Amino acid sequence: MLQAGVAEPETSRLVHGLVVQRDVGAAAGAQHADEAGGLQRSKTPVPPHRVGIISNSRAHRNHVNGEEPVTDSPQVKGVLYRSPRSLPELSRTLEEFAEAGIELLIVCGGDGTLRDVITCASTAFADGMPRLALIPTGKTNALALDLDIPLNWKIADALAAAEAGHIRCRSPIEIFRPGSELPDLRGFLFGAGAFVRATGLAQRTHQAGAFSSLAVGLSVGWALAQTAFGGSSNVWRSGDRMKITAPGVDVDRDFYLLCGSTMRRLPLRLKPFGKPRDGLKVLAVDAPPRRLPIAAPALLAGSEASWLERLGYHRGQADEFTLSMEGGFILDGELYAGGDVTIRRGKELEFLVP
Incomplete structure (x- = not known):
């Protein structure tokens, strides 16, 4: 259900005593990058801009703690606030924002909310x-x-942060179906095979009250246990058939796990892709996984020892590759149907940061 609209009063409280002025400006600064990966300042002053807010009322903390931003008045000068309840509503909202000339889009939600927003925004x-x-x-x-x-x-x-001009850039993963000119999906963490089953475990930890890094740790540990102690017919160990094609790569066999991300850092500081870096990083693990109790700790700690590759733990980086699979895949926590897809690194997005 859509919420408040654009505005006549010059100010209105949004949340926790915040008063939003008619316009929000950003200060100038010299562009630079930090060691954490891409902290920048705007090269030139950002002109006063219109602000759009997308809030997911069903996001965990919005729903449980009542932290969803609200406005005192149904009309706020210079700010568009919406809480769409479906993807069609979200698409219409973003079209409205684009027509209104929104230059700062605030997303209140989790990884899934952001996935939906940047997908529809394309x-x-x-x-x-x-x-x-x-x-x-x-x-x-x-x-x-x-x-x-x-x-x-x-x-x-x-x-x-907008006034200070602090930004970091990240490229999303873009997933195309055959015949699509625009990405069907955009997100930051992709996975298939055991990644799908591990995400199902994560959902169960959420139901038990575990969230954020705790949920990730529990689901990773549970998935490794299911795999390490399963028999030869165990679905975790047997893997899923996948065909992967990229420059210099053309493989068609069973994989225990395939995952990729454009993020530099993962929860719990896990480093399955090796040292932190930009770009679309990929990890493919042959099925059944060999010496998993020994390999998994080294892999997740970021070890780039050559014996991992020899045992079937393959890391790589590519701007684009194609994937054919019968099973489904996960993008930022949501399960989607498999088939033939093209996966590529998208154009960088700018995010405000502290």
């Missing part, structure tokens, strides 16, 4: 995405962790 903002701010209110908030955004970050903090 059509609405075909000429270029606005700057983004993520208010992490979901169950895992992996991208917020990667961007060094604290879980208690609020809209007021995002607006302060």
Whole structure:
């Protein structure tokens, strides 16, 4: 259900005493990168811009703690606030934002909310995405962790970051179905095979009250135990048939796990792709996984020892590859049907950070 609209009063409180002025400006600064990966300042002053807020009322902290941003008045000068309840509503909302000239898009939700927003936005903002701010209110908030955004970050903090001009850039993963000109999906963490089953375990930990890094740790540990102690016919060990094609790569066999991400850092500082770096990193593990109790700790710690490759733990990096699979795949926590897909690194998005 859509919420409040655009505005007549000059100010209105949004949340926790925040007062939003008519316009929000951003200060100038010299562009630079930090060691954490891409902290920048705008090269030139950002002109006063219009702000759009997308809030997922069903996101974990919004729903449980009542932290969803609200407005005192149904009309707020310079701010569009919406809480769409379906993907068609979200698409219409983003088209409205694009027509209104939104230059800062604030997303209140988790990884799944952001996935849906940037997927739908590829059509609405075909000429270029606005700057983004993520208010992490979901169950895992992996991208917020990667961007060094604290879980208690609020809209007021995002607006302060806009004034300071602090940004980090991340490229999303884009997934295309055959015949598609625009990406069917955009997100930051992709997985198939055991990754699908492990995500199912993570959902069960959420139901038990575990969230964020705790949920990730429990699901990873549970998945490794299911695999290591299963018999030869165990579904975890037998893997899934996949055909992977990329420059210099053409393989068609059973894989225990396939996953990829454009994030630099994962929850619990896990490093399945090796040392932190930009780009689309990929990990493919042959089925059945060999010497898993020994290999898994080294792999997750980021070891690049050659014996991991010899045992069937393959790391790589590619701007684009094609994948054919019978089973489904996960993108930022959601299960999608398999088939033939093209997976590629998308254009960088700018995120406000502290």
